[in-house]
Amino acid sequence: xxxxxxxxxxxxxxxxxxxxxxxxxxxxxxxxxxxxxxxxxxxxxxxxxxxxxxxxxxxxxxxxxxxxxxxxxxxxxxxxxxxxxxxxxxxxxxxxxxxxxxxxxxxxxxxxxxxxxxxxxxxxxxxxxxxxxxxxxxxxxxxxxxxx
Numbered sequence: 001x002x003x004x005x006x007x008x009x010x011x012x013x014x015x016x017x018x019x020x021x022x023x024x025x026x027x028x029x030x031x032x033x034x035x036x037x038x039x040x041x042x043x044x045x046x047x048x049x050x051x052x053x054x055x056x057x058x059x060x061x062x063x064x065x066x067x068x069x070x071x072x073x074x075x076x077x078x079x080x081x082x083x084x085x086x087x088x089x090x091x092x093x094x095x096x097x098x099x100x101x102x103x104x105x106x107x108x109x110x111x112x113x114x115x116x117x118x119x120x121x122x123x124x125x126x127x128x129x130x131x132x133x134x135x136x137x138x139x140x141x142x143x144x145x146x147x148x
Protein backbone atom coordinates (compact mmCIF):
# COMPACT_ATOMS: atom_id res chain seq x y z
CA UNK A 1 0.00 0.00 0.00
CA UNK A 2 2.84 2.42 0.79
CA UNK A 3 4.07 1.95 -2.78
CA UNK A 4 0.87 3.56 -4.08
CA UNK A 5 1.51 6.82 -2.25
CA UNK A 6 3.76 9.23 -4.18
CA UNK A 7 6.93 10.22 -2.39
CA UNK A 8 6.80 13.81 -1.07
CA UNK A 9 5.74 16.09 -3.91
CA UNK A 10 6.66 19.08 -1.79
CA UNK A 11 8.72 21.74 -3.55
CA UNK A 12 10.80 24.15 -1.50
CA UNK A 13 9.59 27.33 -3.16
CA UNK A 14 7.52 30.11 -1.65
CA UNK A 15 4.85 29.92 -4.36
CA UNK A 16 3.74 26.40 -3.41
CA UNK A 17 0.40 27.16 -1.78
CA UNK A 18 -3.09 25.73 -1.80
CA UNK A 19 -4.00 22.13 -2.57
CA UNK A 20 -0.38 21.15 -3.24
CA UNK A 21 0.58 21.98 0.35
CA UNK A 22 -2.25 19.83 1.66
CA UNK A 23 -1.21 16.99 -0.64
CA UNK A 24 2.41 17.33 0.50
CA UNK A 25 1.31 17.28 4.11
CA UNK A 26 -0.51 13.99 3.50
CA UNK A 27 2.55 12.61 1.69
CA UNK A 28 4.79 13.58 4.60
CA UNK A 29 2.41 11.92 7.05
CA UNK A 30 2.22 8.61 5.18
CA UNK A 31 5.90 8.42 4.16
CA UNK A 32 7.33 9.54 7.50
CA UNK A 33 8.53 7.31 10.31
CA UNK A 34 5.79 5.27 11.91
CA UNK A 35 5.34 5.00 14.82
CA UNK A 36 6.16 8.61 15.47
CA UNK A 37 9.47 9.00 17.25
CA UNK A 38 9.67 11.07 20.42
CA UNK A 39 10.81 14.64 19.98
CA UNK A 40 12.88 16.03 22.85
CA UNK A 41 11.55 19.53 22.22
CA UNK A 42 8.04 18.30 22.99
CA UNK A 43 9.09 16.32 26.05
CA UNK A 44 9.84 19.30 28.25
CA UNK A 45 7.46 21.61 30.05
CA UNK A 46 6.74 25.10 28.79
CA UNK A 47 8.05 28.15 30.64
CA UNK A 48 7.46 31.91 30.47
CA UNK A 49 9.92 34.43 31.92
CA UNK A 50 8.94 37.99 32.80
CA UNK A 51 11.60 40.59 33.52
CA UNK A 52 10.35 43.37 35.77
CA UNK A 53 12.37 46.13 37.37
CA UNK A 54 13.21 44.29 40.61
CA UNK A 55 12.27 40.64 39.98
CA UNK A 56 12.11 37.85 37.46
CA UNK A 57 8.85 35.90 37.34
CA UNK A 58 9.13 32.39 35.92
CA UNK A 59 5.96 30.44 35.14
CA UNK A 60 6.17 26.75 34.27
CA UNK A 61 3.23 24.66 33.07
CA UNK A 62 3.21 21.44 35.12
CA UNK A 63 -0.29 19.93 34.94
CA UNK A 64 -0.80 16.90 37.16
CA UNK A 65 2.53 17.34 38.97
CA UNK A 66 2.64 17.48 42.77
CA UNK A 67 4.95 19.88 44.58
CA UNK A 68 6.82 16.90 46.08
CA UNK A 69 7.90 15.93 42.54
CA UNK A 70 9.48 19.34 41.78
CA UNK A 71 13.05 20.39 42.60
CA UNK A 72 14.17 24.03 42.22
CA UNK A 73 17.79 25.18 42.66
CA UNK A 74 19.65 28.41 41.97
CA UNK A 75 23.42 28.20 41.57
CA UNK A 76 25.57 31.02 40.16
CA UNK A 77 22.63 32.56 38.32
CA UNK A 78 21.39 29.27 36.88
CA UNK A 79 17.82 28.49 37.91
CA UNK A 80 17.24 24.76 37.48
CA UNK A 81 13.71 23.32 37.48
CA UNK A 82 13.46 19.55 37.47
CA UNK A 83 10.47 17.24 37.71
CA UNK A 84 10.52 13.52 38.50
CA UNK A 85 7.24 11.69 38.27
CA UNK A 86 6.60 8.00 38.85
CA UNK A 87 3.23 6.31 38.51
CA UNK A 88 2.26 2.75 39.24
CA UNK A 89 -1.16 1.25 38.67
CA UNK A 90 -2.41 -2.26 39.23
CA UNK A 91 -5.72 -3.67 38.09
CA UNK A 92 -6.83 -7.09 39.29
CA UNK A 93 -9.81 -8.59 37.50
CA UNK A 94 -10.63 -12.29 37.76
CA UNK A 95 -7.37 -14.15 37.22
CA UNK A 96 -5.79 -11.34 35.26
CA UNK A 97 -3.29 -8.90 36.79
CA UNK A 98 -2.53 -5.78 34.81
CA UNK A 99 0.34 -3.51 35.89
CA UNK A 100 1.63 -0.35 34.33
CA UNK A 101 4.55 1.80 35.39
CA UNK A 102 5.56 5.19 34.12
CA UNK A 103 8.65 7.19 35.00
CA UNK A 104 9.34 10.63 33.59
CA UNK A 105 12.04 13.16 34.30
CA UNK A 106 12.26 16.63 32.77
CA UNK A 107 14.47 19.61 33.52
CA UNK A 108 14.93 23.17 32.33
CA UNK A 109 17.75 25.56 33.19
CA UNK A 110 17.43 29.33 32.89
CA UNK A 111 20.33 31.74 33.24
CA UNK A 112 19.44 34.84 35.26
CA UNK A 113 22.67 36.83 35.56
CA UNK A 114 21.63 39.20 38.35
CA UNK A 115 19.43 36.80 40.36
CA UNK A 116 19.56 37.14 44.13
CA UNK A 117 19.46 33.79 45.94
CA UNK A 118 17.75 35.29 48.99
CA UNK A 119 13.96 35.45 49.34
CA UNK A 120 13.05 33.40 46.26
CA UNK A 121 9.41 32.33 46.36
CA UNK A 122 7.75 29.43 44.56
CA UNK A 123 4.05 28.59 44.39
CA UNK A 124 2.23 25.75 42.61
CA UNK A 125 -1.38 26.54 41.78
CA UNK A 126 -3.68 24.77 39.30
CA UNK A 127 -0.80 23.19 37.37
CA UNK A 128 1.25 26.39 37.03
CA UNK A 129 4.45 26.81 39.04
CA UNK A 130 5.26 30.49 39.64
CA UNK A 131 8.75 31.37 40.86
CA UNK A 132 9.59 34.93 41.88
CA UNK A 133 13.32 35.61 41.84
CA UNK A 134 14.51 38.98 43.16
CA UNK A 135 17.30 40.78 41.33
CA UNK A 136 20.50 41.92 43.01
CA UNK A 137 20.76 45.64 43.42
CA UNK A 138 23.18 46.97 40.85
CA UNK A 139 26.02 49.00 42.20
CA UNK A 140 28.16 51.23 40.04
CA UNK A 141 31.39 49.30 39.66
CA UNK A 142 32.94 51.60 37.12
CA UNK A 143 36.36 52.95 38.00
CA UNK A 144 37.67 56.30 36.93
CA UNK A 145 41.00 55.97 35.16
CA UNK A 146 43.51 58.79 35.26
CA UNK A 147 45.22 59.75 32.05
CA UNK A 148 48.99 60.19 32.33
